[in-house]
Amino acid sequence: NAGVTQTPKFQVLKTGQSMTLQCAQDMNHNSMYWYRQDPGMGLRLIYYSASEGTTDKGEVPNGYNVSRLNKREFSLRLESAAPSQTSVYFCASSHKADPVVGANVLTFGAGSRLTVL
Amino acid sequence: AQSVTQLDSQVPVFEEAPVELRCNYSSSVSVYLFWYVQYPNQGLQLLLKYLSGSTLVESINGFEAEFNKSQTSFHLRKPSVHISDTAEYFCAVSDRGGSTLGRLYFGRGTQLTVWP
Numbered sequence: 127n128a129g130v131t132q133t134p135k136f137q138v139l140k141t142g143q144s145m146t147l148q149c150a151q152d153m154n155h156n157s158m159y160w161y162r163q164d165p166g167m168g169l170r171l172i173y174y175s176a177s178e179g180t181t182d183k184g185e186v187p188n189g190y191n192v193s194r195l196n197k198r199e200f201s202l203r204l205e206s207a208a209p210s211q212t213s214v215y216f217c218a219s220s221h222k223a224d225p226v227v228g229a230n231v232l233t234f235g236a237g238s239r240l241t242v243l
Numbered sequence: 244a245q246s247v248t249q250l251d252s253q254v255p256v257f258e259e260a261p262v263e264l265r266c267n268y269s270s271s272v273s274v275y276l277f278w279y280v281q282y283p284n285q286g287l288q289l290l291l292k293y294l295s296g297s298t299l300v301e302s303i304n305g306f307e308a309e310f311n312k313s314q315t316s317f318h319l320r321k322p323s324v325h326i327s328d329t330a331e332y333f334c335a336v337s338d339r340g341g342s343t344l345g346r347l348y349f350g351r352g353t354q355l356t357v358w359p
Contacts, residue, residue, distance in 0.1 A: 168333060169333065234286035
């Protein structure tokens with residue numbers, strides 16, 4: 127019953143350092159997403175992967191890279207962290223949207239709180 | 244791209260009072276509509292969704308939302324709130340088709356605080 131697991135839960139970086147946020151899901155979902163959440167801004171999509179082997183930019187991709195390692199795992203990398211990247215990051219997954227059967231219901235991880243000094 | 248507007252950033256209410264959290268969206272195509280809830284220090288959870296059929300949808304914990312196509316709204320209501328309903332609520336919309344099929348667009352969230 128793990129669902130979507132994110133690591134680490136908390137991280138403090140200095141400006142210019144790099145790090146990778148890890149995400150894994152055990153629900154056999156096709157699609158995976160990375161969002162960032164900032165006060166008063168709601169959730170903004172950074173990158174998503176509609177299916178294994180594909181990745182696409184979302185609303186705010188600058189400063190980030192992603193890797194869809196396999197069907198289960200989708201990582202987010204900050205190559206050179208900046209204070210503007212201080213945020214809470216959420217990974218989510220879903221079955222691929224099907225307009226006949228249903229729609230894209232996301233399952234979210236618990237979040238990773240990143241502070242860049 | 245879709246646009247979702249949650250008209251109130253904060254809604255304080257007393258326990259057992261009714262509440263309405265407002266959500267409007269802009270879209271020229273048919274959409275799916277969602278409300279997600281985020282309890283403190285947790286990820287988002289699906290509260291309810293409108294896909295098709297009856298325009299009134301309900302959750303298991305007493306919330307309901309009504310899809311109003313003419314007003315492009317999907318307001319969330321509960322007739323009597325509990326302290327445990329204190330959380331942030333996000334409205335979201337997804338296209339039914341096209342190049343952005345399945346991609347969710349979120350509003351900025353409404354913080355509901357229930358006081359004893």
